Amino acid sequence: MSQDDDHESYGGTGQTRTRYPERPGDVYGGARRTPRSSSRSLVTVVGVIVLLIAAIAFANRGDDTSDSTATGTGSEPRSSSTAPSGTKPVKSTSGAIPTGYAHDAQGAQSAAANYAVALGAADMFNKTQRDAILQTVIAPERLAGFRSTLDSAYTPAFNKTVGLNDDGSAPAGSTFVSRTSPIGTKVTASAQNSVTVEVWCSGLLGMAGENSTNPVTNSWFTITMQLEWVSGDWKVATQSQKEGPTPVPGDDQASSADEMAKAVDEYGGFTYAR
Template identity: 55%
Template sequence: MSPGDEHDGYGGSGQTRTRLPEGNTGDVHGGPRRPARGSRSLLMGVGVVVLLVAAIAFANRGGDPSDPPASSGTPGKSATAPTGTRPVPHANGTVPTGHAHDEQGAQSAAANFAAALGSPDMYQKGPREALVRAVYAPEVVDARVADLDKAYGDKTLLGRMGLQEDGTAPQGLTFVARTIPVGAKVESYTPERATVSVWHSYLFGLAGEESKNPVSEAWYTKTYELLWTGGDWKIVDVRQKDGPVPVGRDQRASSAQDMADAVEQFGGFTYAR
Protein backbone atom coordinates (compact mmCIF):
# COMPACT_ATOMS: atom_id res chain seq x y z
CA MET A 1 0.00 0.00 0.00
CA SER A 2 1.44 3.32 -1.04
CA PRO A 3 1.30 6.51 1.03
CA GLY A 4 -2.01 8.24 0.61
CA ASP A 5 -3.91 5.01 -0.15
CA GLU A 6 -4.01 3.73 3.42
CA HIS A 7 -7.18 5.68 4.26
CA ASP A 8 -9.00 5.25 0.94
CA GLY A 9 -10.75 2.05 1.87
CA TYR A 10 -11.33 -0.76 -0.58
CA GLY A 11 -12.30 0.60 -3.98
CA GLY A 12 -12.54 4.11 -2.56
CA SER A 13 -15.99 3.48 -1.02
CA GLY A 14 -14.94 3.50 2.62
CA GLN A 15 -16.96 0.28 3.09
CA THR A 16 -15.77 -3.19 4.11
CA ARG A 17 -15.89 -5.72 1.29
CA THR A 18 -16.74 -9.38 2.00
CA ARG A 19 -15.45 -12.10 -0.34
CA LEU A 20 -18.41 -14.27 -1.36
CA PRO A 21 -18.18 -17.98 -2.02
CA GLU A 22 -16.47 -18.94 -5.27
CA GLY A 23 -18.70 -18.46 -8.26
CA ASN A 24 -20.52 -15.44 -6.91
CA THR A 25 -19.04 -12.32 -8.46
CA GLY A 26 -21.54 -9.92 -7.04
CA ASP A 27 -21.13 -7.21 -4.44
CA VAL A 28 -22.73 -7.51 -1.00
CA HIS A 29 -24.91 -4.65 -2.07
CA GLY A 30 -25.93 -6.30 -5.31
CA GLY A 31 -23.77 -4.25 -7.72
CA PRO A 32 -20.73 -5.42 -9.71
CA ARG A 33 -17.51 -5.51 -7.68
CA ARG A 34 -15.16 -2.63 -8.46
CA PRO A 35 -11.45 -3.44 -8.76
CA ALA A 36 -8.98 -2.09 -6.20
CA ARG A 37 -7.10 1.08 -7.12
CA GLY A 38 -3.72 -0.65 -7.08
CA SER A 39 -3.08 0.40 -10.69
CA ARG A 40 -3.11 4.05 -9.73
CA SER A 41 -0.66 3.43 -6.89
CA LEU A 42 1.57 1.41 -9.20
CA LEU A 43 1.64 4.17 -11.82
CA MET A 44 2.44 6.75 -9.19
CA GLY A 45 5.26 4.60 -7.81
CA VAL A 46 6.72 4.03 -11.27
CA GLY A 47 6.56 7.73 -11.99
CA VAL A 48 8.45 8.58 -8.79
CA VAL A 49 11.13 5.99 -9.56
CA VAL A 50 11.57 7.32 -13.12
CA LEU A 51 11.93 10.89 -11.87
CA LEU A 52 14.39 9.80 -9.17
CA VAL A 53 16.57 7.88 -11.65
CA ALA A 54 16.54 10.84 -14.04
CA ALA A 55 17.54 13.23 -11.25
CA ILE A 56 20.42 10.99 -10.15
CA ALA A 57 21.63 10.60 -13.73
CA PHE A 58 21.57 14.35 -14.27
CA ALA A 59 23.37 15.08 -10.99
CA ASN A 60 26.11 12.58 -11.82
CA ARG A 61 26.54 13.29 -15.51
CA GLY A 62 30.07 13.89 -16.70
CA GLY A 63 29.10 16.99 -18.60
CA ASP A 64 30.49 18.22 -21.87
CA PRO A 65 33.34 20.75 -22.09
CA SER A 66 31.16 22.85 -24.38
CA ASP A 67 28.33 23.05 -21.84
CA PRO A 68 27.70 26.64 -20.71
CA PRO A 69 28.60 27.46 -17.08
CA ALA A 70 25.87 27.48 -14.47
CA SER A 71 23.77 30.62 -14.50
CA SER A 72 24.33 33.33 -11.93
CA GLY A 73 20.98 32.42 -10.41
CA THR A 74 22.14 28.98 -9.34
CA PRO A 75 21.89 28.69 -5.53
CA GLY A 76 25.24 28.33 -3.80
CA LYS A 77 27.24 29.45 -6.82
CA SER A 78 30.37 29.99 -4.71
CA ALA A 79 29.91 26.89 -2.57
CA THR A 80 32.04 23.81 -3.11
CA ALA A 81 29.67 21.58 -5.03
CA PRO A 82 29.67 19.41 -8.16
CA THR A 83 28.79 21.21 -11.38
CA GLY A 84 28.99 18.55 -14.09
CA THR A 85 32.08 20.07 -15.69
CA ARG A 86 34.71 17.46 -16.44
CA PRO A 87 38.00 17.36 -14.48
CA VAL A 88 41.24 18.74 -15.86
CA PRO A 89 42.49 16.65 -18.82
CA HIS A 90 46.28 16.76 -18.49
CA ALA A 91 49.14 16.78 -16.00
CA ASN A 92 52.62 18.27 -15.77
CA GLY A 93 54.38 15.60 -13.75
CA THR A 94 52.16 15.17 -10.69
CA VAL A 95 50.36 18.52 -11.14
CA PRO A 96 47.04 18.63 -13.07
CA THR A 97 46.93 21.12 -15.95
CA GLY A 98 44.36 22.44 -18.40
CA HIS A 99 42.04 24.11 -15.90
CA ALA A 100 39.01 25.90 -17.30
CA HIS A 101 39.33 29.61 -18.08
CA ASP A 102 36.60 30.67 -15.66
CA GLU A 103 35.93 31.00 -11.93
CA GLN A 104 35.41 27.27 -11.52
CA GLY A 105 38.72 26.56 -13.23
CA ALA A 106 40.51 29.03 -10.96
CA GLN A 107 39.10 27.30 -7.88
CA SER A 108 40.12 23.87 -9.19
CA ALA A 109 43.62 25.17 -9.96
CA ALA A 110 44.04 26.65 -6.49
CA ALA A 111 42.90 23.43 -4.80
CA ASN A 112 45.20 21.32 -6.97
CA PHE A 113 48.14 23.65 -6.30
CA ALA A 114 47.47 23.49 -2.55
CA ALA A 115 47.59 19.69 -2.66
CA ALA A 116 50.78 19.66 -4.76
CA LEU A 117 52.64 22.24 -2.67
CA GLY A 118 51.78 20.35 0.52
CA SER A 119 53.26 17.05 -0.68
CA PRO A 120 56.53 15.30 0.34
CA ASP A 121 58.02 16.36 -3.02
CA MET A 122 58.54 19.83 -1.59
CA TYR A 123 61.21 18.47 0.76
CA GLN A 124 63.44 17.02 -1.98
CA LYS A 125 65.40 19.35 -4.23
CA GLY A 126 64.76 17.81 -7.68
CA PRO A 127 61.05 17.07 -7.28
CA ARG A 128 60.55 20.44 -5.55
CA GLU A 129 61.96 22.44 -8.45
CA ALA A 130 59.91 20.49 -11.00
CA LEU A 131 56.76 21.07 -8.97
CA VAL A 132 57.38 24.78 -8.42
CA ARG A 133 58.07 25.35 -12.12
CA ALA A 134 54.81 23.58 -12.95
CA VAL A 135 52.57 25.80 -10.78
CA TYR A 136 54.17 29.27 -10.66
CA ALA A 137 53.91 31.94 -13.37
CA PRO A 138 57.03 32.35 -15.57
CA GLU A 139 57.80 35.87 -14.33
CA VAL A 140 58.13 34.77 -10.69
CA VAL A 141 59.16 31.12 -10.89
CA ASP A 142 62.95 31.57 -10.74
CA ALA A 143 62.72 33.67 -7.60
CA ARG A 144 60.31 31.17 -6.03
CA VAL A 145 62.62 28.24 -6.77
CA ALA A 146 65.46 30.04 -4.99
CA ASP A 147 63.32 31.09 -2.01
CA LEU A 148 61.81 27.64 -1.52
CA ASP A 149 65.19 25.94 -1.84
CA LYS A 150 66.35 28.00 1.14
CA ALA A 151 63.22 27.29 3.15
CA TYR A 152 62.78 23.58 2.48
CA GLY A 153 66.45 22.70 2.03
CA ASP A 154 67.54 23.93 5.46
CA LYS A 155 69.32 20.91 6.97
CA THR A 156 68.70 22.11 10.52
CA LEU A 157 64.98 22.35 9.82
CA LEU A 158 64.92 18.95 8.15
CA GLY A 159 66.70 17.46 11.17
CA ARG A 160 64.14 18.90 13.58
CA MET A 161 61.42 17.32 11.46
CA GLY A 162 63.15 13.98 11.73
CA LEU A 163 64.03 13.86 8.03
CA GLN A 164 67.36 13.05 6.45
CA GLU A 165 69.41 15.72 4.70
CA ASP A 166 67.90 14.81 1.31
CA GLY A 167 64.37 15.33 2.65
CA THR A 168 63.43 11.65 2.87
CA ALA A 169 62.32 9.66 5.90
CA PRO A 170 64.77 7.48 7.82
CA GLN A 171 64.56 3.75 7.22
CA GLY A 172 61.55 2.19 8.90
CA LEU A 173 59.53 5.41 8.95
CA THR A 174 56.97 6.86 6.51
CA PHE A 175 56.99 10.60 5.81
CA VAL A 176 53.46 12.00 5.75
CA ALA A 177 52.78 15.42 4.21
CA ARG A 178 49.35 15.77 2.69
CA THR A 179 47.02 18.70 2.10
CA ILE A 180 43.30 17.94 1.98
CA PRO A 181 41.24 20.83 0.52
CA VAL A 182 37.84 21.25 2.15
CA GLY A 183 36.56 24.12 0.06
CA ALA A 184 37.51 27.01 -2.20
CA LYS A 185 36.21 30.56 -2.53
CA VAL A 186 36.75 33.16 -5.25
CA GLU A 187 37.74 36.45 -3.63
CA SER A 188 37.98 38.34 -6.94
CA TYR A 189 37.99 37.39 -10.60
CA THR A 190 38.79 38.76 -14.04
CA PRO A 191 39.65 36.69 -17.12
CA GLU A 192 43.34 37.57 -16.57
CA ARG A 193 43.66 37.36 -12.78
CA ALA A 194 41.89 35.60 -9.93
CA THR A 195 42.25 35.53 -6.16
CA VAL A 196 41.11 32.23 -4.65
CA SER A 197 41.18 31.09 -1.03
CA VAL A 198 41.42 27.39 -0.19
CA TRP A 199 40.48 26.09 3.26
CA HIS A 200 42.29 22.85 4.00
CA SER A 201 43.57 20.46 6.61
CA TYR A 202 47.18 19.32 6.62
CA LEU A 203 48.62 16.01 7.82
CA PHE A 204 52.30 16.12 8.69
CA GLY A 205 54.81 13.96 10.52
CA LEU A 206 56.61 10.62 10.50
CA ALA A 207 54.63 7.42 10.88
CA GLY A 208 56.43 4.52 12.51
CA GLU A 209 57.14 2.92 15.86
CA GLU A 210 60.34 4.91 16.42
CA SER A 211 58.93 8.27 15.31
CA LYS A 212 59.59 11.27 17.53
CA ASN A 213 57.39 13.44 15.33
CA PRO A 214 54.09 11.54 14.97
CA VAL A 215 51.57 12.53 12.31
CA SER A 216 49.37 15.42 13.44
CA GLU A 217 46.67 17.56 11.86
CA ALA A 218 46.53 21.32 11.34
CA TRP A 219 44.08 23.66 9.57
CA TYR A 220 44.91 26.60 7.31
CA THR A 221 43.48 28.92 4.69
CA LYS A 222 45.77 29.72 1.78
CA THR A 223 44.97 32.57 -0.60
CA TYR A 224 46.39 32.27 -4.12
CA GLU A 225 46.92 35.12 -6.54
CA LEU A 226 46.53 33.46 -9.94
CA LEU A 227 47.42 34.64 -13.44
CA TRP A 228 46.03 33.23 -16.69
CA THR A 229 49.13 32.55 -18.80
CA GLY A 230 50.12 29.96 -21.36
CA GLY A 231 46.60 28.53 -21.46
CA ASP A 232 46.30 27.79 -17.74
CA TRP A 233 46.16 29.35 -14.29
CA LYS A 234 49.53 29.88 -12.56
CA ILE A 235 50.48 31.19 -9.12
CA VAL A 236 51.86 34.69 -8.68
CA ASP A 237 51.74 34.85 -4.89
CA VAL A 238 50.48 32.86 -1.87
CA ARG A 239 49.38 33.97 1.60
CA GLN A 240 48.52 31.71 4.51
CA LYS A 241 46.68 32.06 7.81
CA ASP A 242 45.63 29.60 10.50
CA GLY A 243 42.14 28.08 10.59
CA PRO A 244 39.23 27.96 10.69
CA VAL A 245 39.95 25.07 13.08
CA PRO A 246 37.10 22.67 14.00
CA VAL A 247 36.66 21.19 17.46
CA GLY A 248 38.38 17.81 17.62
CA ARG A 249 36.20 14.80 18.32
CA ASP A 250 36.92 12.37 21.11
CA GLN A 251 38.49 9.76 18.84
CA ARG A 252 41.32 7.47 19.74
CA ALA A 253 44.47 8.06 17.69
CA SER A 254 45.44 5.27 15.31
CA SER A 255 48.64 3.33 15.75
CA ALA A 256 51.78 4.41 13.91
CA GLN A 257 51.52 1.35 11.66
CA ASP A 258 47.88 2.04 10.80
CA MET A 259 48.77 5.60 9.85
CA ALA A 260 51.69 4.50 7.68
CA ASP A 261 49.53 1.88 5.96
CA ALA A 262 46.76 4.41 5.29
CA VAL A 263 49.10 6.91 3.65
CA GLU A 264 50.57 4.21 1.41
CA GLN A 265 47.22 2.65 0.50
CA PHE A 266 45.01 5.73 0.03
CA GLY A 267 46.02 7.96 -2.87
CA GLY A 268 45.38 11.66 -3.19
CA PHE A 269 42.83 13.36 -5.47
CA THR A 270 42.70 15.75 -8.38
CA TYR A 271 40.42 18.52 -7.18
CA ALA A 272 37.98 19.78 -9.80
CA ARG A 273 34.42 21.07 -9.55
Protein backbone atom coordinates (compact mmCIF):
# COMPACT_ATOMS: atom_id res chain seq x y z
CA MET A 1 0.00 0.00 0.00
CA SER A 2 1.43 3.38 -0.99
CA GLN A 3 1.62 6.43 1.21
CA ASP A 4 -1.14 8.02 -0.85
CA ASP A 5 -3.36 5.05 -0.01
CA ASP A 6 -2.66 5.39 3.69
CA HIS A 7 -3.51 9.07 3.88
CA GLU A 8 -6.02 11.44 2.31
CA SER A 9 -6.12 15.22 2.19
CA TYR A 10 -8.26 16.88 4.82
CA GLY A 11 -10.41 19.90 4.02
CA GLY A 12 -7.98 21.28 1.46
CA THR A 13 -5.67 22.47 4.21
CA GLY A 14 -2.69 20.34 3.35
CA GLN A 15 -3.21 18.28 6.50
CA THR A 16 -3.72 14.54 6.32
CA ARG A 17 -5.63 11.99 8.28
CA THR A 18 -4.81 8.31 8.53
CA ARG A 19 -7.19 5.50 7.64
CA TYR A 20 -6.62 2.60 10.04
CA PRO A 21 -7.43 -1.01 9.05
CA GLU A 22 -10.59 -2.54 10.38
CA ARG A 23 -10.38 -4.41 13.70
CA PRO A 24 -12.64 -7.48 13.75
CA GLY A 25 -14.24 -8.06 17.12
CA ASP A 26 -13.72 -4.52 18.43
CA VAL A 27 -16.94 -2.97 19.68
CA TYR A 28 -15.89 0.25 17.92
CA GLY A 29 -15.07 -1.79 14.86
CA GLY A 30 -12.78 0.42 12.86
CA ALA A 31 -15.59 0.48 10.33
CA ARG A 32 -17.87 3.43 9.84
CA ARG A 33 -20.76 3.63 12.25
CA THR A 34 -24.10 2.38 11.03
CA PRO A 35 -27.48 2.81 12.73
CA ARG A 36 -28.16 0.12 15.31
CA SER A 37 -31.22 -1.91 14.49
CA SER A 38 -31.74 -3.39 17.93
CA SER A 39 -34.83 -1.91 19.54
CA ARG A 40 -33.30 -2.54 22.95
CA SER A 41 -30.26 -0.42 22.10
CA LEU A 42 -32.49 2.34 20.76
CA VAL A 43 -34.58 2.39 23.93
CA THR A 44 -31.41 2.52 26.05
CA VAL A 45 -29.94 5.43 24.08
CA VAL A 46 -33.20 7.39 24.15
CA GLY A 47 -33.52 6.73 27.88
CA VAL A 48 -30.02 8.03 28.53
CA ILE A 49 -30.64 11.19 26.52
CA VAL A 50 -33.92 11.86 28.32
CA LEU A 51 -32.34 11.33 31.73
CA LEU A 52 -29.35 13.54 30.93
CA ILE A 53 -31.59 16.34 29.76
CA ALA A 54 -33.74 15.95 32.86
CA ALA A 55 -30.64 16.04 35.02
CA ILE A 56 -29.49 19.43 33.78
CA ALA A 57 -32.69 21.12 32.59
CA PHE A 58 -34.22 23.43 35.17
CA ALA A 59 -37.31 25.62 34.97
CA ASN A 60 -36.77 29.37 35.32
CA ARG A 61 -37.71 30.14 38.90
CA GLY A 62 -36.55 33.76 39.17
CA ASP A 63 -38.00 37.00 37.92
CA ASP A 64 -37.60 37.19 34.16
CA THR A 65 -37.09 40.93 34.16
CA SER A 66 -33.97 41.08 32.03
CA ASP A 67 -34.36 43.53 29.17
CA SER A 68 -33.48 42.59 25.59
CA THR A 69 -30.43 44.79 25.18
CA ALA A 70 -28.21 42.09 23.73
CA THR A 71 -26.53 43.03 20.48
CA GLY A 72 -26.84 40.93 17.35
CA THR A 73 -30.11 39.21 18.38
CA GLY A 74 -32.02 38.30 15.23
CA SER A 75 -29.46 39.95 12.92
CA GLU A 76 -27.38 38.40 10.16
CA PRO A 77 -24.05 36.81 11.13
CA ARG A 78 -21.14 39.22 11.35
CA SER A 79 -17.41 38.58 11.23
CA SER A 80 -17.18 39.81 14.83
CA SER A 81 -19.40 36.96 16.01
CA THR A 82 -16.53 34.49 15.79
CA ALA A 83 -13.57 36.85 16.17
CA PRO A 84 -11.48 36.60 19.35
CA SER A 85 -11.95 39.55 21.67
CA GLY A 86 -8.34 39.69 22.85
CA THR A 87 -9.54 40.08 26.43
CA LYS A 88 -8.27 37.65 29.02
CA PRO A 89 -11.31 35.48 29.91
CA VAL A 90 -10.66 34.90 33.60
CA LYS A 91 -8.53 36.13 36.48
CA SER A 92 -8.42 32.95 38.54
CA THR A 93 -9.58 29.36 38.79
CA SER A 94 -11.45 27.33 41.38
CA GLY A 95 -9.89 23.90 41.10
CA ALA A 96 -10.10 22.99 37.42
CA ILE A 97 -12.99 25.38 36.73
CA PRO A 98 -12.11 28.92 35.60
CA THR A 99 -13.68 31.72 37.65
CA GLY A 100 -13.27 35.50 37.97
CA TYR A 101 -15.03 36.82 34.86
CA ALA A 102 -15.49 40.38 33.65
CA HIS A 103 -18.70 42.11 34.72
CA ASP A 104 -20.08 42.45 31.19
CA ALA A 105 -21.81 40.40 28.48
CA GLN A 106 -18.48 39.11 27.19
CA GLY A 107 -17.52 37.84 30.63
CA ALA A 108 -20.93 36.17 30.97
CA GLN A 109 -20.42 34.32 27.68
CA SER A 110 -17.00 33.10 28.80
CA ALA A 111 -18.51 31.94 32.10
CA ALA A 112 -21.39 30.12 30.39
CA ALA A 113 -19.04 28.26 28.04
CA ASN A 114 -16.74 27.11 30.84
CA TYR A 115 -19.63 26.21 33.14
CA ALA A 116 -21.20 24.12 30.35
CA VAL A 117 -17.97 22.12 30.19
CA ALA A 118 -17.95 21.57 33.96
CA LEU A 119 -21.62 20.56 34.15
CA GLY A 120 -21.16 18.10 31.29
CA ALA A 121 -18.06 16.39 32.68
CA ALA A 122 -17.70 12.79 33.82
CA ASP A 123 -17.14 14.09 37.38
CA MET A 124 -20.85 14.93 37.55
CA PHE A 125 -21.58 11.22 37.92
CA ASN A 126 -19.77 11.12 41.28
CA LYS A 127 -21.63 12.69 44.22
CA THR A 128 -18.58 14.26 45.91
CA GLN A 129 -17.16 15.69 42.70
CA ARG A 130 -20.58 16.86 41.54
CA ASP A 131 -21.16 18.81 44.75
CA ALA A 132 -17.78 20.53 44.33
CA ILE A 133 -18.66 21.57 40.76
CA LEU A 134 -22.05 22.92 41.80
CA GLN A 135 -20.49 24.84 44.70
CA THR A 136 -18.28 26.64 42.18
CA VAL A 137 -20.68 27.44 39.34
CA ILE A 138 -24.16 27.76 40.88
CA ALA A 139 -25.55 30.90 42.52
CA PRO A 140 -25.66 30.31 46.31
CA GLU A 141 -29.42 30.79 46.66
CA ARG A 142 -30.01 28.22 43.89
CA LEU A 143 -27.49 25.65 45.11
CA ALA A 144 -29.79 23.55 47.29
CA GLY A 145 -32.32 23.18 44.47
CA PHE A 146 -29.68 22.13 41.94
CA ARG A 147 -28.19 19.57 44.33
CA SER A 148 -31.57 18.04 45.12
CA THR A 149 -32.56 17.80 41.45
CA LEU A 150 -29.27 16.27 40.35
CA ASP A 151 -29.11 13.84 43.27
CA SER A 152 -32.51 12.56 42.13
CA ALA A 153 -31.26 12.20 38.55
CA TYR A 154 -27.76 10.73 39.02
CA THR A 155 -28.87 7.56 40.80
CA PRO A 156 -27.13 4.15 40.88
CA ALA A 157 -29.77 2.93 38.42
CA PHE A 158 -28.94 5.78 36.03
CA ASN A 159 -25.21 5.07 36.38
CA LYS A 160 -25.84 1.46 35.35
CA THR A 161 -27.71 2.72 32.27
CA VAL A 162 -24.51 4.28 30.94
CA GLY A 163 -22.34 1.35 32.06
CA LEU A 164 -20.96 2.78 35.32
CA ASN A 165 -20.74 1.23 38.76
CA ASP A 166 -23.23 2.38 41.40
CA ASP A 167 -20.81 5.02 42.72
CA GLY A 168 -20.22 6.51 39.28
CA SER A 169 -16.85 4.88 38.67
CA ALA A 170 -16.01 3.03 35.46
CA PRO A 171 -15.64 -0.78 35.44
CA ALA A 172 -12.09 -2.11 35.45
CA GLY A 173 -10.55 -1.96 32.00
CA SER A 174 -12.96 0.71 30.73
CA THR A 175 -12.83 4.50 30.40
CA PHE A 176 -16.02 6.50 30.84
CA VAL A 177 -16.33 9.50 28.52
CA SER A 178 -18.58 12.50 29.16
CA ARG A 179 -17.34 15.73 27.61
CA THR A 180 -18.97 18.94 26.45
CA SER A 181 -17.26 21.18 23.90
CA PRO A 182 -18.75 24.63 23.31
CA ILE A 183 -18.91 25.67 19.66
CA GLY A 184 -20.16 29.21 20.20
CA THR A 185 -22.13 31.50 22.51
CA LYS A 186 -24.87 34.11 22.09
CA VAL A 187 -26.39 36.63 24.49
CA THR A 188 -30.19 36.70 24.23
CA ALA A 189 -31.00 39.05 27.15
CA SER A 190 -28.89 41.38 29.23
CA ALA A 191 -29.24 43.59 32.29
CA GLN A 192 -26.66 45.01 34.68
CA ASN A 193 -26.49 41.94 36.93
CA SER A 194 -28.28 39.29 34.87
CA VAL A 195 -27.40 37.88 31.45
CA THR A 196 -28.98 35.03 29.51
CA VAL A 197 -26.53 33.11 27.31
CA GLU A 198 -27.05 30.31 24.82
CA VAL A 199 -24.13 27.90 24.37
CA TRP A 200 -24.09 25.71 21.27
CA CYS A 201 -22.25 22.48 22.14
CA SER A 202 -21.04 19.16 20.88
CA GLY A 203 -20.89 16.32 23.40
CA LEU A 204 -19.33 12.89 23.82
CA LEU A 205 -20.94 10.21 25.96
CA GLY A 206 -20.25 6.52 26.38
CA MET A 207 -17.89 3.83 27.62
CA ALA A 208 -14.58 3.11 25.88
CA GLY A 209 -13.87 -0.55 26.55
CA GLU A 210 -13.72 -3.74 24.54
CA ASN A 211 -16.72 -5.19 26.38
CA SER A 212 -18.75 -1.99 26.32
CA THR A 213 -22.33 -2.10 25.06
CA ASN A 214 -22.48 1.72 25.12
CA PRO A 215 -19.67 2.93 22.82
CA VAL A 216 -18.84 6.63 22.81
CA THR A 217 -21.24 8.61 20.63
CA ASN A 218 -21.51 12.26 19.63
CA SER A 219 -24.46 14.62 20.15
CA TRP A 220 -25.28 18.27 19.48
CA PHE A 221 -27.30 20.52 21.77
CA THR A 222 -27.80 24.08 22.95
CA ILE A 223 -27.67 25.04 26.64
CA THR A 224 -29.41 28.19 27.85
CA MET A 225 -28.08 29.68 31.09
CA GLN A 226 -29.33 32.63 33.06
CA LEU A 227 -26.34 34.01 34.92
CA GLU A 228 -26.42 36.35 37.91
CA TRP A 229 -23.62 38.61 39.15
CA VAL A 230 -22.94 37.35 42.69
CA SER A 231 -20.06 38.42 44.96
CA GLY A 232 -17.89 39.60 42.09
CA ASP A 233 -18.48 36.78 39.58
CA TRP A 234 -21.06 35.25 37.23
CA LYS A 235 -22.97 32.25 38.63
CA VAL A 236 -25.66 30.02 37.13
CA ALA A 237 -29.21 30.79 38.29
CA THR A 238 -31.13 28.59 35.84
CA GLN A 239 -30.28 26.22 33.01
CA SER A 240 -32.13 24.39 30.27
CA GLN A 241 -31.14 22.31 27.25
CA LYS A 242 -32.50 21.50 23.80
CA GLU A 243 -31.27 19.38 20.89
CA GLY A 244 -29.30 20.81 17.96
CA PRO A 245 -28.41 22.53 15.76
CA THR A 246 -27.00 19.27 14.41
CA PRO A 247 -24.80 19.02 11.28
CA VAL A 248 -24.97 16.20 8.77
CA PRO A 249 -22.77 13.29 9.98
CA GLY A 250 -19.46 13.03 8.20
CA ASP A 251 -17.78 10.03 6.61
CA ASP A 252 -15.28 9.60 9.45
CA GLN A 253 -14.12 6.18 10.50
CA ALA A 254 -14.95 5.23 14.10
CA SER A 255 -11.90 4.75 16.32
CA SER A 256 -11.19 1.65 18.36
CA ALA A 257 -11.94 1.47 22.07
CA ASP A 258 -8.23 1.74 22.89
CA GLU A 259 -7.77 4.81 20.69
CA MET A 260 -10.78 6.53 22.25
CA ALA A 261 -9.67 5.79 25.82
CA LYS A 262 -6.14 6.99 25.04
CA ALA A 263 -7.47 10.24 23.52
CA VAL A 264 -9.59 10.97 26.59
CA ASP A 265 -6.63 10.39 28.90
CA GLU A 266 -4.11 12.38 26.87
CA TYR A 267 -6.06 15.34 25.46
CA GLY A 268 -6.88 17.99 28.04
CA GLY A 269 -9.60 20.61 27.86
CA PHE A 270 -9.53 24.35 27.22
CA THR A 271 -10.50 27.54 28.98
CA TYR A 272 -13.17 28.99 26.73
CA ALA A 273 -13.45 32.73 26.15
CA ARG A 274 -15.56 35.14 24.18
